[in-house]
Amino acid sequence: MSRFAKFAWLVLGYNVLVILWGAYVRATGSGAGCGSHWPLCNGEIIPRSPTVETLIEYSHRLTSGLAALLVLAMLIWAFRAFPRKHIVRFGALMSMVFMVLEALVGAGLVLFEQVADNVTMARAVWMAAHLLNTFILLGWITLTAWWASGGSRFALRGQGSAGWGVFGALFLMTLIGMSGAVTALGDTLLHLGAIEKNPLVGETLLALRIYHPTLAIGIAVYMILVLTNLALARPSPTILRLALGFNGLYLAQLGLGALNVWLKAPVWMQLVHLLITDILWIMLVVLSASLLANQPQARAIVQEPKASITP
Ligand code: HEM
Missing domain, CATH: 1.20.120 (Four Helix Bundle (Hemerythrin (Met), subunit A))
Structure with a gap:
């Protein structure tokens, strides 16, 4: 397996961990740990005197930020390692598109306060849309890794x-x-x-x-x-x-x-x-x-x- 393929599978595995941590944020009601601020956390770049909820939400932002950087690195690497019109390039590009959308959905959840103990039907729609985008994002990263492995x-x-x-x-x-x-x-x-x-x-x-x-x-x-x-x-x-x-x-x-x-x-x-x-x-x-x-x-x-x- 090429080094790029190994990297792509690693990016996939890391994204699964970030998704699990996102579920932990929801399950512990920590989604408002940074207030309704995004990308700042309670108006600060690094929160001072954080609560447990702030630590959970802030660490999700850091780990998901790293996930976005890894997908960006995968995109740049794919464009350097594979020729024009190669399917791996397309997979990496689509992964980046849905990573950007994922960040926008995450930001929307916080900015529109669809988190913590908010009880509205709109939140149910946000949750379903978030899961849909997560599935599509995982799907594209999977395809990128699969094609790079010879699929x-x-x-x-x-x-x-x-x-x-x-x-x-x-x-x-x-x-x-x-x-x-x-x-x-x-x-x-x-x-x-x-x-x-x-x-x-x-x-x-x-x-x-x-x-x-x-x-x-x-x-x-x-x-x-x-x-x-x-x-x-x-x-x-x-x-x-x-x-x-x-x-x-x-x-x-x-x-x-x-x-x-x-x-x-x-x-x-x-x-x-x-x-x-x-x-x-x-x-x-x-x-x-x-x-x-x-x-x-x-x-x-x-x-x-x-x-x-x-x-
Ligand atoms: C292959 C079949 C299934 C799949 C793919 C599936 C998938 C899921 C997903 C994606 C969630 C949301 C997780 C989250 O956002 O944190 C969920 C939640 C849940 N599912 Fe399933 N599910 C399946 C079968 C079932 C069955 C048969 C039951 C009950 C008999 C069940 C009970 C629950 C419950 C109680 C929750 C809410 C608590 C939680 O998040 O874990 N699921 N499921």
Whole structure:
């Protein structure tokens, strides 16, 4: 594996850690630790006499700032190491675009005070949008690392029903994630004792929590049937391993989700549930890219010369 590819996987791993720390900020109600100031923290570059909430929020800003710098370094390196129009350059560029958007969403959360014990429907929309952008950002970093490690590029056209199957899996996974983010908000507000601040919205958010597990369980059927079928129709050792691994981990995540509910979503369990989600998402992105790159026509073209030798 090239040094660039190793670096790209490292950037991906580091971003997952930053995401987990971001969830810790939310789960501990520390999002207003720097007041409604951004990028300054309580009007200061380095907070003096910080509270625990300030330390948690400030360290998230520092670690996510480093994540942005790492993605920028990956972009510059990609443009130096790969020729014009190379797919790795495109992946690194898209990673940078969604990193900038991620920073803007994070800044928006703070500036519009959609943090700590704020109980509004607008916050639920922000949470879902934040998760969507995080997924897309992780997706592009994953693709950059995957392509730099020798993964083939793929065309979106001419994929037939397989294309729709893959698109469906990615879309449904995003839907589960976004519904999870709303569920996490309900649980956080409950833990912070904030429901009473706005009982109508608070109770609605608590009632919405049922949709996330329902969706996750229902979608399991799609994931297992469609991904297994696609993997068997377009097999390669990587595809078969990824499909098996993804489906197994997805089923395990259903169990962890149930445990999460049973334990009443303690912070550590929220982090474990989110870590598994990120791993599932990364596996699904690589599986999707591999499936789309492994078109039967493409394989037939490669095999054609051999076939013509045999009498
Ligand atoms: C493969 C299926 C699943 C995926 C990908 C998934 C994903 C997620 C995500 C992304 C969050 C938001 C995490 C955050 O923002 O911190 C979440 C939250 C949550 N999920 Fe799931 N989930 C799945 C299945 C389930 C199931 C089956 C249950 C319950 C039976 C469940 C229960 C919860 C609960 C209680 C929360 C809120 C507390 C927390 O943040 O951990 N999940 N889930």
